[in-house]
Amino acid sequence: MHSQKKKNQMKIKAQRLIAIKQIISSRKVSSQEELVVLLEVEGYKITQATLSRDLKYLKVAKVPDAETGYKYVVPDTAQNQDEPIKQEEFPVSGVESIEFSGHLAIMKTRPGFANGIASVIDSHGPYEILGTIAGDDTILLISREGVSKSDVINALSLFMPGLKEKTL
Amino acid sequence: MHSQKKKNQMKIKAQRLIAIKQIISSRKVSSQEELVVLLEVEGYKITQATLSRDLKYLKVAKVPDAETGYKYVVPDTAQNQDEPIKQEEFPVSGVESIEFSGHLAIMKTRPGFANGIASVIDSHGPYEILGTIAGDDTILLISREGVSKSDVINALSLFMPGLKEKTL
C-alpha cells in the first residue's frame, strides 16, 4: 500500500547517500552545486534539488568554516538529538524507531526496554511476525514471507499506536 | 590604526550576539528573517544581512529538523571545531571474525565481548548498519538495503582498525 522501496532506485539512492557522507566527511564542501559535481565524478548524476533533499534526509548541517566560508557536516550520530530526550506517552513506550531491510526489521528502543517490548509483541503474536529476538535496546523482527513492510507496521500499530511515526 | 572597538556600537553588537545565542537556544528558529523579527522584539534592529554575518561569526549552523524543516544551532562550545573532533581511539579489540550472508553479518568475538563491541558500533551508529544484536560471543549485524559488504566493512573500519583482516 505504501511501500517505500523500489529495489533498483532505492539501491542507487542508498549508495548515493553513503557516497555523500563519505565525500563531505573527507573534504570540505562549501556548496551543493559543488557536491553535485563531486557526485557526478563518482557516477551519481542528480540535480541540486535532489541533493538538497538528500542532505535534509541525512540531517547534514551547513556550518560556517573559517577556511572555506561554509561547509557541510554529517551529524555526530550520537547526540544531535533535539533537546535532551523527548518523552512520550504510548501504551507501549520506549520505541525509538523501526527500520526494514528485506523481511527483517530492526526496532530500536530505549536502553533496557527491548526485552519488555519484545514480550508485548510476542504476547500479541501477530500473524505477520514470525518471531523476535531482543537485545538490550534493539529488537530483531522476522516477518513472514509475503508480508510487506506496511503490513508489519499496521499489525504492530494495533497495540503500539504512534509506531508509524517512528518509521525511518 | 588597529583599533577594533567602537565602545557604543561594540557593546550593542556584543549584547546582540548574546541575545542571538539565547534565542536560538531556547526555541527553534527556521530562518534568518524570523530571527530578525525576534531580535527586533528584543530591541535589536538589524537587517538580515547583518544577521547573516553575525551567525557566521558565531559559527551557528543551519541544520535540518524534523519538526520545523530547518533550525539554527549554536556550536557545542566544545567540539564542533574544524578537524579537532578526533577523540577516543581505543582500539576495539576482541573481534575474531566477521562473515556475511546477504545483508546480514555475523561477527564473532572473544567470550563476553559481544555486548561491549556492539555498544561501540551502536554508539557510532554508522548509516550502513541498521542495527545490531549481541549475544555473548556473537553479534548479528543487519545492514541497510542497498549497502554492500565492503560498505559495511569500510564503515566499521573507521573505528575498528584491522577489521578488514578479520573478514573470512
Added chain:
DNA sequence: AAAGCGAATGTATAAATATGCATTCACAAA
C-alpha cells in the same frame, strides 16, 4: 581640529538552497 582608518551595517543583488508541481517507476493489491 582635520585627516585617516577600520569596524559595523544597510542596500541591493548575487548566490545558494528549498520546494510545488508533474512525471516516472516499482511494488502491492485486486
Added chain:
DNA sequence: TTTGTGAATGCATATTTATACATTCGCTTT
C-alpha cells in the same frame, strides 16, 4: 494483468542566505 499508490526526482521557481559596495561613525594620530 491491471490498477492504484507512494517514492524518487527533475524542472522551474520561490525563498533564503551571503556578499560587494558604499556609508557612517568613533577612535587615533598629526
